[in-house]
Amino acid sequence: MQTILRLAAAALLLALSIPVMAQKIKLVEGDLSALKNEKQLNVEYTYNQLKVGKFDNEDDYIRKKTEEYNQKEAGKGDNWAKAWKDDRKNRFEPKFELLFNENSDIKAGRFPEAKYTLIFHTTFVEPGFNIGIMRKNAYIDAEVLIVETASKKPVAKMSLDNAPGRIFGGFDFDTGVRIQEAYAVSGKKLAKSLNR
Incomplete structure (x- = not known):
């Protein structure tokens, strides 16, 4: 019993010592008051010049991961590379809009007739990992x-920095699920900052 208590205490201390990343949203320039009476906001997404993890170029990251997965199992890397790109339209963008809309009076989405457009340009992705024990x-x-x-x-x-992506309970073994949650957090926090 004492061993279990010691392990639990050690785990708690370890958890408390891990730095917590806080998302930061900052108005760099301009004025958001123009959005005050708007009901719709067109949204566009861009990913050019995207950095991923330690890679300054997304294409280099995709190439490396594709090769690694294909070496383990033929075709697995090609499927992964397709999912990496498809997740943007299938997971990330819809999740961003869903959480934005749940937290704002302005409805964000594909509204080309809206007076204003929000361009969400992702500049960096840390995909993270979850292998159960780490x-x-x-x-x-x-x-x-x-x-x-x-x-x-x-x-x-x-600017939007350090939008975290993880699932409560730690069952986010899939990269796309973790990154999707980062877009969900971004949509929610951005909506709240525009509401002020």
């Missing part, structure tokens, strides 16, 4: 631009 949370960094839809004239620019 884990590293995913997180994303992004630049958020609010522009006039018709002219693309800038209205505001925001």
Whole structure:
């Protein structure tokens, strides 16, 4: 019994000593007051010049992971690479909009007729990992631009750093699930910051 208590205490101390990443949203320039009476916000997503983990170029990351998975099992890497790109439209973007809409009076989505467009430009992805006994949370960094839809004239620019992605209970073994949660957190927090 004493051994169990010691292990539990050690685990608690370890958990408390792990640095907690807090998401930061900052208005870099411009003014968000233009959105005050808007009911809809068009959303576009960009991923150009994306850095992933220790890779300065997403293509290098995809190439390495594809080769590793294909060496373990023929075709597995190719399937992984396709899922890596498909997750954007199938998981990340819908989850961002769902949580944004649950936390804002402005409805975000594909509204090309809306006066303003939010461009969510992902600049960095830490995919993290979860192998059961060890884990590293995913997180994303992004630049958020609010522009006039018709002219693309800038209205505001925001930075979003360290949006964490993990599932409560730790059952986020799939990379896409972890990153999806980072987009969910981003949508929720961004909506709340625009509501102020």
